[in-house]
Amino acid sequence: MAHAYIEDLSKHVGQEVEIRGWLYNRRESGSIQFLIFRDGTGLVQGVLTKKDPAFEKAKQLSQESSVKVCGTVKEEKRAPGGYELILKDFEIVQRVEGDYPISHKEHGPDFLLNHRHLWMRTPRQAAILRVRHEVMQAMRDFFDERGFIATESPIFTPSACEGTTTLFEVNYFDENKAYLSQSGQLYLEATAMALGRVYWIGPAFRAEKSKTRKHLTEFWMLEAEMAYFEQPQNIELQEALVKYIVQRCLEKRVRELNDLGRNTSMLEAVLKEPFARLLYNDAIKLCNELCKEKIAKGEVEEIPWGGDFGAPHEEALGAHFGRPVFIEKMPAMMKAFYMEPDPANPDLVLAADLIAPEGYGELIGGSQRISDIDLLKKRLKEFGLPEEPYQWYIDLRKYGGVPHSGFGMGVERTVSWICGLEHLREAIPFPRTIYRLTP
Ligand code: 4AD
Ligand code: MG
Numbered sequence: 001m002a003h004a005y006i007e008d009l010s011k012h013v014g015q016e017v018e019i020r021g022w023l024y025n026r027r028e029s030g031s032i033q034f035l036i037f038r039d040g041t042g043l044v045q046g047v048l049t050k051k052d053p054a055f056e057k058a059k060q061l062s063q064e065s066s067v068k069v070c071g072t073v074k075e076e077k078r079a080p081g082g083y084e085l086i087l088k089d090f091e092i093v094q095r096v097e098g099d100y101p102i103s104h105k106e107h108g109p110d111f112l113l114n115h116r117h118l119w120m121r122t123p124r125q126a127a128i129l130r131v132r133h134e135v136m137q138a139m140r141d142f143f144d145e146r147g148f149i150a151t152e153s154p155i156f157t158p159s160a161c162e163g164t165t166t167l168f169e170v171n172y173f174d175e176n177k178a179y180l181s182q183s184g185q186l187y188l189e190a191t192a193m194a195l196g197r198v199y200w201i202g203p204a205f206r207a208e209k210s211k212t213r214k215h216l217t218e219f220w221m222l223e224a225e226m227a228y229f230e231q232p233q234n235i236e237l238q239e240a241l242v243k244y245i246v247q248r249c250l251e252k253r254v255r256e257l258n259d260l261g262r263n264t265s266m267l268e269a270v271l272k273e274p275f276a277r278l279l280y281n282d283a284i285k286l287c288n289e290l291c292k293e294k295i296a297k298g299e300v301e302e303i304p305w306g307g308d309f310g311a312p313h314e315e316a317l318g319a320h321f322g323r324p325v326f327i328e329k330m331p332a333m334m335k336a337f338y339m340e341p342d343p344a345n346p347d348l349v350l351a352a353d354l355i356a357p358e359g360y361g362e363l364i365g366g367s368q369r370i371s372d373i374d375l376l377k378k379r380l381k382e383f384g385l386p387e388e389p390y391q392w393y394i395d396l397r398k399y400g401g402v403p404h405s406g407f408g409m410g411v412e413r414t415v416s417w418i419c420g421l422e423h424l425r426e427a428i429p430f431p432r433t434i435y436r437l438t439p
Pocket of ligand 1: 161182183184185206208214215221224363364365366406408409424
């Protein structure tokens with residue numbers, strides 16, 4: 001008998017197929033048993049009536065027992081997924097003895113996170129991971145269609161990219177120290193000088209002491225770097241990318257988004273208009289104005305010049321614009337050493353952060369990079385960074401330096417926003433946070 005995946009059942013109506021999966025749930029109602037199976041691609045309900053030979057055997061099936069089932073596919077509007085299996089027989093591959101740890105009751109987040117290896121089987125978690133796949137695939141397709149070259153950056157690095165306070169140190173032979181990469185950017189700049197336009201999706205590590213729902217210690221970042229791109233072109237590319245990802249998920253993962261209860265009209269709105277754009281100086285004024293009452297009550301802090309946006313400010317901006325917002329030209333002192341100063345005001349840099357609507361925070365951080373060798377050396381000094389480990393990076397300005405730009409986009413932040421999640425920890429198979437290293 002032909003094996004079929006649950007997501008393809010619509011192609012097999014009227015046929016007998018084999019499903020290879022697990023029992024998700026079983027329910028008995030008098031002379032009928034409803035067995036819900038999952039196989040990683042979706043859920044399907046199987047039906048058995050008392051007169052069926054397999055009826056009694058089915059009662060042995062416990063939650064998450066692995067099974068191969070065969071039955072005839074029938075259209076059934078009321079069933080989850082729209083199709084049903086009229087069960088003929090099944091073979092138990094491994095029967096779960098005793099109780100499966102994750103029941104259909106509510107469990108607390110700690111319990112679920114401790115059982116992440118099993119929790120990910122639940123339909124909601126599996127749907128999120130399928131959307132994650134789509135987001136990452138859309139990222140790759142976007143750049144591949146535009147002629148970018150996919151490349152890689154090292155994970156063991158000798159120096160910091162994004163400030164020295166969030167570095168993870170590891171012992172590296174002969175008493176040398178290495179750091180886990182915070183961002184592949186510096187290396188991508190070198191690769192962009194070799195290949196023109198490059199991207200990669202890779203892990204990034206930050207010893208973030210913050211316990212917020214938007215920070216992981218290990219996360220994945222999409223990074224792109226383009227030779228001969230100045231900041232306006234960089235921003236244009238980012239906007240096109242975000243729209244491409246949203247469009248793709250709306251096209252291909254609408255079932256998952258509906259199962260997650262995501263209000264997709266919020267995502268459709270993103271495609272309709274250009275993103276909002278604000279200068280940093282205007283953005284802090286607007287945020288302080290939008291949060292005026294809460295600031296007066298002492299519930300929210302006023303942003304000083306040079307200060308960062310907090311969660312309440314980002315939420316206020318999202319509610320105000322209802323679409324993603326670029327915040328441009330931040331004070332140089334609050335940003336990384338490598339950013340190109342604004343020619344009109346050297347206290348500012350040619351950088352932009354993209355803030356998601358609905359309080360999902362910063363999705364993208366990007367900038368034009370310094371291309372002048374003397375300015376770069378001066379900046380390293382101002383940031384208290386030694387020149388020696390950055391020598392190769394300085395070389396890029398010595399041997400054919402050009403204006404260039406790039407950005408980094410958080411994969412989990414993006415998935416979280418698209419799925420409408422409460423916390424980033426659901427957006428990655430095995431989350432790592434300040435208090436969590438297991439499973
Ligand atoms: O803004 P960030 O720190 O930028 C960089 O690292 C640049 N070097 C990237 C580049 O230009 N190539 O990080 C980029 C994005 C953020 O906007 C956010 O979406 C995500 O990475 N991010 C995190 N995601 C989860 N947990 C954390 N601790 C994160 N820190 C940053
Ligand atoms: Mg940033």
